[in-house]
Amino acid sequence: MTRKITWGVFILLGLYMGFQAHVLKFATCREYTIVQLETANKCRGQAILKEWKSLPYGEGTVLDVARSNTYWDFLFILCYVTMIVIQSYNQMQREKWMFLNALLRLNLFLAFLAGFFDICENSMLLHNFSHVADGRYYLETRWATWPKFILSGWAVLAWLVSLVKSWF
Numbered sequence: 001m002t003r004k005i006t007w008g009v010f011i012l013l014g015l016y017m018g019f020q021a022h023v024l025k026f027a028t029c030r031e032y033t034i035v036q037l038e039t040a041n042k043c044r045g046q047a048i049l050k051e052w053k054s055l056p057y058g059e060g061t062v063l064d065v066a067r068s069n070t071y072w073d074f075l076f077i078l079c080y081v082t083m084i085v086i087q088s089y090n091q092m093q094r095e096k097w098m099f100l101n102a103l104l105r106l107n108l109f110l111a112f113l114a115g116f117f118d119i120c121e122n123s124m125l126l127h128n129f130s131h132v133a134d135g136r137y138y139l140e141t142r143w144a145t146w147p148k149f150i151l152s153g154w155a156v157l158a159w160l161v162s163l164v165k166s167w168f
Contacts, residue, residue, distance in 0.1 A: 006082050028051050084114075110151045118148045
């Protein structure tokens with residue numbers, strides 16, 4: 001039951017945040033994405049934020065959409081960490097090959113570590129959203145973004161390899 005609820009929330013959040021990402025991308029001529037902001041260096045990141053702040057959207061600006069997306073991402077973090085843990089644990093119970101079993105066991109730690117980096121990234125993004133006017137306070141999120149992507153990607157890859165192996 002927990003898996004179905006987690007998958008449902010994950011899908012709904014993905015759809016809603018995908019819509020917000022669509023707004024962020026197509027609100028500017030340069031089509032900036034949230035991932036481009038997350039992986040940007042200081043100069044590029046500041047340029048993206050300044051452009052988003054200058055563009056009206058609804059009753060606010062495009063930057064407000066990015067802020068909302070970041071707040072929703074905290075719930076998304078909880079979902080994907082939970083999903084990696086549940087799916088890896090369940091697959092670990094069926095995995096006979098010790099090497100893959102160990103990788104699935106490692107996923108339990110990697111999921112939390114990826115979530116930690118994602119929380120750090122979101123906190124830095126929120127900080128940057130509040131300090132768009134003064135570039136001295138800009139924090140480069142890429143130092144938390146890349147480890148998050150690498151760790152979560154590795155965890156999902158290990159799970160998928162074990163899952164596919166179990167089908168044959």
